[in-house]
Amino acid sequence: MKKIEIMGCGYIGLPTAITFTLAGYEVCGFDIQESVVKTLNEGKIHIVEPGLQEAMDQAMATGRLHFTAKPEPADVFIIAVQTPHRDTPEGKRVSDMKYVESAARSVGQVIRPGGLCVLESTSPPYSTRLVESIVSEVSGIPAENFMTAHCPERIIPGRMLIELRENDRIIGSNRPESAEYAKEIYTPVVTKGTIRTTDDLTAEMCKLTENTFRDINIAYANELSKVCDRLGIDVFNLIQLANCHPRVNVHTPGVGVGGHCIAVDPWFIHEKFEDITPLIYEARVINDGKPAWVADRIEKDVAPGAKVAVLGMSFKANIDDIRESPSVEFANILQQRGYEVLACEPYISHEVAGFANHSLEDAMAQCDYAVITLAHNEFKEKKDLIATKPYYDCVGLMR
Ligand SMILES: NC(=O)c1ccc[n+]([C@@H]2O[C@H](COP(=O)([O-])OP(=O)(O)OC[C@H]3O[C@@H](n4cnc5c(N)ncnc54)[C@H](O)[C@@H]3O)[C@@H](O)[C@H]2O)c1
The missing domain is CATH 3.40.50.720 (NAD(P)-binding Rossmann-like Domain)
Incomplete structure (x- = not known):
């Protein structure tokens, strides 16, 4: 039985840990907040989500789920830490990847050759390769001797347990065999959705594309609301x-536009391609204004x-x-x-x-x-x- 370690037990990581456990895996949830780990080991959840406490009870009863504040060796690591944005002193809005970088260092401390590290956090292009280089550097294992993949999370609060099983998933890697292996790992979990494999950059852009599309569409609606106000x-x-x-x-x-996804993710494209993304930038300005x-x-x-x-x-x-x-x-x-x-x-x-x-x-x-x-x-x-x-x-x- 494969052991899966979820790095970060928040809104995404905790339902993911529970769902992987109920799909038959041995699962360890790792979080840097000791108080969160303590609460979770007592079998109590610390976030509000319909059905999650009942699912947690079932998962804990299997004896295959526990939580830790110290990274443990595992076969597969799934990084699900937060990826907020931050403003630079130059006035630019960019992703804050320090949580992902720190989680990758934790993976590097315990991963073994042949292991897989999946980045689920919403991240700018090239982040999976960043994770790969950090894991390789910390572990001393050459990149070709372990696997990395990106599998962006697209679930919505209120329906998380349903969507984890039913939503389609995109899994991308710079090595096709790593994407295929990650697909095998996710298959018992994604019981209704389809898993599609691609390269890592496409997978990273896919999640950003979905949310940026919605941001631009809403910006258009917001602009129309101003026009209609003048027209009466x-x-x-x-x-x-x-x-x-x-x-x-x-x-x-x-x-x-608010929240931690639609109002944030477009910046992750813009920060890398400022000179060719005026539409994405303008949509953010319209919605923020x-x-x-x-x-x-x-x-x-x-x-x-x-x-x-x-x-x-x-x-x-x-x-x-x-x-x-x-x-x-x-x-x-x-x-x-x-x-x-x-x-x-x-x-x-x-x-x-x-x-x-x-x-x-x-x-x-x-x-x-x-x-x-x-x-x-x-x-x-x-x-x-x-x-x-x-x-x-x-x-x-x-x-
Ligand atoms: N919440 C959503 O609805 C949603 C939906 C889709 C995608 N996402 C994406 O999923 C990712 C996670 O979001 P979230 O809402 O679960 O965040 P969250 O803030 O609820 O949880 C993150 C958890 O990671 C822990 N953490 C931080 N650094 C760590 C480290 N180095 N090692 C281990 N644990 C660490 C934190 O203590 C926290 O418990 C983000 O990239 C987000 O954009 C979120």
């Missing part, structure tokens, strides 16, 4: 009608000093995650311009990004004006309440 027509109606064409699929505008545009827009309706309810603070509807949230950015802009912000985020129980968190009832009772930044289910169910005050609807909820 409903952008959501316009897009719905345009999408009746069989070959058109315009996404939905909003208050911006949308919160300020919405603030400008509502200034026409309501003057600074007013109480404005911001309905939705997370980065997308029906989740509690505020990473890179454009709603938070928008609330901060309003506050800087002298509005009194009444944040309302029903998916979070405490204060949110420094703002007191109000119930919808409370926010609507107190506000002079409301801005609907997210189409949360609760807001959909309480449209009548929202309609009691003047509002600006960024997402087409009130249609």
Whole structure:
């Protein structure tokens, strides 16, 4: 039985560790946070995901899953650490690969000749080769005597356990035999999806291409929302009608683009090919500029000093995650311009990004004006309440 070691036990690594265990492997989850390792070894999960605790219980009961804060020898290593972006002193936005580099060093300490190291973290082109060179340097094993591959993760929170088994996977390597071996390893896990093999650069670009496509499409929708505002027509109606064409699929505008994927991944292409990717760059600028545009827009309706309810603070509807949230950015802009912000985020129980968190009832009772930044289910169910005050609807909820 092969032993698989998952490097990083967060939103991706933990469900992956559990799923590989339930597929029959012996699995070790390695994380640098000792408190996380302790919690997990007690059989408790530290992230919110439907069905994950039950799956963890089953996986722990097999006796084939444990967690460690010290890298252990294994046959296959899967790197699933975070890959955020960072701003350089020169004002450029680039990937921060320090977590991947450190995980690769840990792999290098324990990998044996013939072992496989798979990079799952979303990464810029050439990252799998970077991992290969670090593992080789630290282990002293020549690159031709172990294997590397990239297998980007494309699952979505809320459906992780399902999508780990059902989504198609792309596996790429600079050596076809390594990609084929990685495919064999993933086959018992990906029970419904198809696994396709390719080279490492194509696999890296594939994940970035998917998210960049969506970012550019949303930038187009956001630009259309500004045009429609000047024309005095409903952008959501316009897009719905345009999408009746069989070959058109315009996404939905909003208050911006957030989260740790779509708002981040396009930079990973741009950082390497700045001179030939103006479209990717411009889409990022348009989406990042949308919160300020919405603030400008509502200034026409309501003057600074007013109480404005911001309905939705997370980065997308029906989740509690505020990473890179454009709603938070928008609330901060309003506050800087002298509005009194009444944040309302029903998916979070405490204060949110420094703002007191109000119930919808409370926010609507107190506000002079409301801005609907997210189409949360609760807001959909309480449209009548929202309609009691003047509002600006960024997402087409009130249609
Ligand atoms: N979360 C998602 O929905 C999602 C979806 C698709 C792809 N991804 C990608 O998957 C990757 C992981 O994302 P995530 O959301 O799971 O991140 P996360 O922050 O939830 O988890 C990362 C974990 O790695 C650990 N870690 C950091 N450095 C380490 C090291 N050197 N060795 C061992 N452990 C280390 C951290 O302590 C943390 O527990 C990222 O590249 C992300 O872009 C995420």
